[in-house]
Amino acid sequence: MSINRAWMLDRSLLDTGHWLLERAPTSNTPVAKEGMMPDSTTTSSLRLSEVHDQRPDSSHFLADVLEGLTGPEKSIPCKYLYDERGSRLFDGICGLEEYYPTRTEMEILRRNIIEIADCAGPACQVVEPGSGSGTKTKFLLDHLEDLHSYVPVDISRRHLARAAEDLARKFRKLRVTPVCADFTQPFEIAESPPEHGHRLIFFPGSTIGNFMPHRAGEILALLAEVAGPRGALLIGVDLPKDQEVLERAYNDSKGITAAFNLNLLARINRELGADFDLSGFEHHAVFNSQESRIEMYLVSLRRQTVTIAEEEIEFQAGQAICTEWSYKHDLSVFEELASYAGWKRQQVWTDDRDWFSVQYFTHDIDLGGLDAQPYALKQQSPFRPK
Ligand code: AVI
Numbered sequence: 001m002s003i004n005r006a007w008m009l010d011r012s013l014l015d016t017g018h019w020l021l022e023r024a025p026t027s028n029t030p031v032a033k034e035g036m037m038p039d040s041t042t043t044s045s046l047r048l049s050e051v052h053d054q055r056p057d058s059s060h061f062l063a064d065v066l067e068g069l070t071g072p073e074k075s076i077p078c079k080y081l082y083d084e085r086g087s088r089l090f091d092g093i094c095g096l097e098e099y100y101p102t103r104t105e106m107e108i109l110r111r112n113i114i115e116i117a118d119c120a121g122p123a124c125q126v127v128e129p130g131s132g133s134g135t136k137t138k139f140l141l142d143h144l145e146d147l148h149s150y151v152p153v154d155i156s157r158r159h160l161a162r163a164a165e166d167l168a169r170k171f172r173k174l175r176v177t178p179v180c181a182d183f184t185q186p187f188e189i190a191e192s193p194p195e196h197g198h199r200l201i202f203f204p205g206s207t208i209g210n211f212m213p214h215r216a217g218e219i220l221a222l223l224a225e226v227a228g229p230r231g232a233l234l235i236g237v238d239l240p241k242d243q244e245v246l247e248r249a250y251n252d253s254k255g256i257t258a259a260f261n262l263n264l265l266a267r268i269n270r271e272l273g274a275d276f277d278l279s280g281f282e283h284h285a286v287f288n289s290q291e292s293r294i295e296m297y298l299v300s301l302r303r304q305t306v307t308i309a310e311e312e313i314e315f316q317a318g319q320a321i322c323t324e325w326s327y328k329h330d331l332s333v334f335e336e337l338a339s340y341a342g343w344k345r346q347q348v349w350t351d352d353r354d355w356f357s358v359q360y361f362t363h364d365i366d367l368g369g370l371d372a373q374p375y376a377l378k379q380q381s382p383f384r385p386k
Helices: 061-070 084-094 100-120 135-143 157-170 213-227 243-250 256-272 331-339
Strands: 124-129 149-154 198-203 232-238 281-288 293-300 304-308 311-315 320-327 344-350 356-362
Touching: 061 256, 061 304, 061 311, 084 256, 100 135, 100 232, 100 243, 100 344, 100 356, 124 135, 124 213, 135 157, 149 157, 198 213, 213 232, 213 331, 243 281, 243 293, 256 281, 256 293, 256 320, 331 344, 331 356
Parallel strands: 124 149, 124 198, 198 232
Antiparallel strands: 232 356, 281 293, 293 320, 304 311, 344 356
């Protein structure tokens, strides 16, 4: 039975236990303590601007959850996996041996940084959707010539402020100008890149794979507009590979991915007053080779009813909530997808096993281009939904 069609699982397919929740996160999960600054020195000596708050709309949680759980195929948008605890658990996932994307992408950056910096050229204004204060960002910024400024963009004001300050402390001469916005919607950057430089969008981690292809195309088109004239994109894209390797990466033996997935239900209980019994659901991730994506589910272990905002939601035993898709795009498919968003691929770097890729794109679109369809995929794109 194909899970993506029926959205129900045979109980016998489930062999991961909910005990995993108690085991995660463990001491090897890097935990950022809330409210803690990187050190005690003041921020006045840093070249750090106030957060430019574009007030991203985050009020749809309840509506999205109810809509997703009351349809015939239950799902919840994956963006809700990332509350404070979810983000910490995701950091834990990135450190796992089985989760190859983080270390493989870092290895590609390390091996090819001279060529990457050459492509980028001098005086870049680096814009990072989904701000990272992590190793990859620091490593890239450290190697770019005559760096102009760094613009982290994140929907979570708290996370953004912390990440921006961390960066500003490490790069004392660098101007850091954080923007609080949802990068999947149009957003603005107040400061222009320098005349002799350009904007470089840095989008690592294969986050683009968490969007359906047509939506990924729209986001790439939006990022082309943000990049502006002579803009460039440096993006991490996970590649198709052996099913076993993929499924191991999303069903890790320490149970951190399971805890990350189940945390979504805990968040719904906490923030929306629901009564999910977490021991009644189990994490499951499978590779759908036809669609070339990992599909992550929470599977009901028994027949049960859950109440959310006075709405009663029935679950059959084996019925699954889809919580994430993670596409593994072939190099040529991704090139085509990006081309409908106006990007032209210049370079690709991969690891020895071709598990992951870092790709460099440029574009020549004037603002308002893309056949006068801002933020939309071109009409003729095969990735548009039917
Ligand atoms: C953020 N994103 C690219 C991760 C992925 O691999 O799709 C999220 C993730 N989900 C489970 N493990 C990691």
